[in-house]
Amino acid sequence: MVAAKKDRLIPQMRRGTLEYCVLALLRREERYGFDIVKELEQVEGMVTGEGTLYPLLARLRRDGLVVTTWRESPTGPPRRYYKLSAAGTRALDEFVVEWGRFRDAVDRFVGEGSA
């Protein structure tokens, strides 16, 4: 039972935080979908099934957290670039604060050095 819970917890945590990872990726520069996927894939386990990222991007766009523009690609057809909107920046900032608190709180109990 403990194992079953763990099996669900980690993917769910990953799932819940993935959108902020995407927003964070866009904080400094705008990126296109394929690029975002490849960047996330650098970290093992962040993306399961490359295609599943596009529903998330569609959601972020629908909610106005990102805006998109078409830009010419040197190799092929134009690419849709995703850029953080003001609302997206705000949401990301809030999350970063909350996440810091949360991580510290959890670390306090489970982290190394806790007795």
Place this chain on the structure above:
Amino acid sequence: MDAQDQRMVDRYLKDLRRELRDVPKGQAEEMIAEVRAHISESLAGEGAGDDVRTVLDRVGDPATIAAEARERLDVHPVPVGGLEVAVLVLLAIGGFVIPVFGWVAGVVLLWISEAWSSREKVIGTIIGPASIFLALMLFLFARTGIGLAELSILGAVLAFAAGGAISALYLGLRMRKRAGHSDETPVRRRWLIPSIVLVALLVVGGIAWALSGRSVDVPAGYQKVGTVGGQTLWAMRSTHAGQPRVSLMTTGSMGGMCNGGGPYGDYRLAICDGGVPDVGYIIVVPVTPQAHTVDTKSGNPSFTILAAPRGWPYSFAMAVGDQQDLPTLGRLEVLDSKGQSIPPAKAAGA
């Protein structure tokens, strides 16, 4: 990328589109376009070299992407319940249980329900009336010799039954597709198959009822004297103002019968008044849409032939008379159901 690879990609995107069918169209198309771009970047971009199969495997199962899309975009399957079952039952057989209104009630509930898209609702609404219309057009254009009225009413009833069943089936299938995505609806889905079976049984029952329950009650005194043009002809002998009189009616006309030479509903019958000893034979005349009165010699029976509705291929105007009247009514002919002229002796029917 060769043609075979292209086919694989196309098939993959087609699967994805199908899986995304209940996701709002704009977002579905956006995701499909993005996945398409992703695939071509994977195949053509730097570091490419993987074959199409590997690339598609990495992109993932379309069903998984669609499930993710429904979750991320909060697409919830519409719950299916009593309202939807009522819609299916009413559309299929409501029009027979409570004529017309049962079906109308089904349409109203259909538009209240959220289980179908507007397009599906329009289709579900149109199928019933459209099938009646089609059936009537077919019967009007196919100039069958069988009584048109009989065929039209029967055709309309059958078409309505078929239309109701088809629309209920169509909506049932569309509904099931929607419900199929939900983890919460299986309990309700169990209702679906039984209700489809129930509807089918009721439709069959309705058709049987429509076919058998059409026996016409003919007023006392009338006797069956034959069939003309697929219509059963009834006659009654009586006396009117001291003169023997023959009254005629046909069954198979809209909802009942026509009688006595005057216009009844859409039908008009000619009636011979006086001096006819018996129903000798029946004259069916093709007439123009105007009313004709053919007066025979004074003292002889007068035949009034009234027109059938305009555009009908076969007239229902009829007259009865005695053999001896024929010479004076030279232009009248006895016609069989195919419009062929037949000798009076044979036309006597029963």
